[in-house]
Amino acid sequence: xxxxxxxxxxxxxxxxxxxxxxxxxxxxxxxxxxxxxxxxxxxxxxxxxxxxxxxxxxxxxxxxxxxxxxxxxxxxxxxxxxxxxxxxxxxxxxxxxxxxxxxxxxxxxxxxxxxxxxxxxxxxxxxxxxxxxxxxxxxxxxxxxxxxxxxxxxxxxxxxxxxxxxxxxxxxxxxxxxxxxxxxxxxxxxxxxxxxxxxxxxxxxxxxxxxxxxxxxxxxxxxxxxxxx
Numbered sequence: 001x002x003x004x005x006x007x008x009x010x011x012x013x014x015x016x017x018x019x020x021x022x023x024x025x026x027x028x029x030x031x032x033x034x035x036x037x038x039x040x041x042x043x044x045x046x047x048x049x050x051x052x053x054x055x056x057x058x059x060x061x062x063x064x065x066x067x068x069x070x071x072x073x074x075x076x077x078x079x080x081x082x083x084x085x086x087x088x089x090x091x092x093x094x095x096x097x098x099x100x101x102x103x104x105x106x107x108x109x110x111x112x113x114x115x116x117x118x119x120x121x122x123x124x125x126x127x128x129x130x131x132x133x134x135x136x137x138x139x140x141x142x143x144x145x146x147x148x149x150x151x152x153x154x155x156x157x158x159x160x161x162x163x164x165x166x167x168x169x170x171x172x173x174x175x176x177x178x179x180x181x182x183x184x185x186x187x188x189x190x191x192x193x194x195x196x197x198x199x200x201x202x203x204x205x206x207x208x209x210x211x212x213x214x215x216x217x218x219x220x221x222x223x224x225x226x227x228x229x
Contacts, residue, residue: 001023001120001142001143001147003021003022003023003032003205004021004023005019005020005226006018006020006022006042006227007020007037007038008208008209008226008227010186011062011064013209016209017035017041017227018033018035018065019207019225020033020038020041021033021173021225023142025119025120027051027052028051028117029048030055030120031057033065033066034065034067034068034069035063035065035066035067036067037068038067038072039071048076048080054076054082054085055113055117056069056084056086057088058086058087058088058093059135059138059151060135060136061092061093065151066093066096069097070097070101073086073106074106085108085114086109086110087112088109089111089134091111093109094109112124118142119142120140120142123139123141124136125139125159127150127152127153127155128154128155129152129154129185129186130152130185136151137151137157145170146168146169146170147169147171147172148160148171148173149173150172152185152186154186154187156187160172161195165200170203171203171205173225174192174205175206177189177210178210178217179210186208189216189217189220192206196222198221201221201222201223202221203223206222209224
């Protein structure tokens with residue numbers, strides 16, 4: 001399983017588009033988050049249009065992670081004649097979609113992936129992001145690979161870090177902040193350097209970038225998630 005990205009930018013970095021990842025498994029399309037710029041990136045993808053089923057996994061409800069989900073649902077339902085599967089642990093996403101004018105009959109909602117679809121298993125993990133919103137990262141397993149996708153998180157959950165350092169998780173995809181503040185809502189690169197030994201940093205892919213930070217991030221031994229479009 002190899003994640004591809006439609007964008008790798010932070011909420012205030014539209015140049016790199018909203019951070020969102022996707023992959024295909026057999027004839028199913030999996031999308032992680034659907035921020036404001038995502039629909040424009042995926043609507044004409046052959047992987048989306050030709051898929052049997054579409055699964056959209058949402059980490060939290062900030063606009064840069066869910067802002068074009070309503071458009072994607074309407075497009076797939078009325079144009080592609082498919083009902084997508086929306087996965088989020090909390091049902092308030094249904095309320096958000098209803099307020100956006102999306103009928104509940106136009107998509108399927110699950111608080112977790114209902115079954116191992118094409119061998120893919122998804123495990124939601126609560127993460128710390130902001131006080132006023134519950135956020136989740138995900139452990140995604142497909143075939144012989146297992147990754148952790150942080151969503152937005154200022155810390156790596158202890159159990160996830162342990163599993164990564166012990167080799168149970170192959171890759172970490174971690175939102176990474178270069179600038180430090182007292183009110184961080186994303187993982188500060190200095191903290192990431194303290195947690196991840198240098199010999200394991202090539203398995204950490206930084207994302208949700210504030211600016212042109214790739215050179216700095218790579219100089220610390222980490223990888224950077226790459227935008228496909």
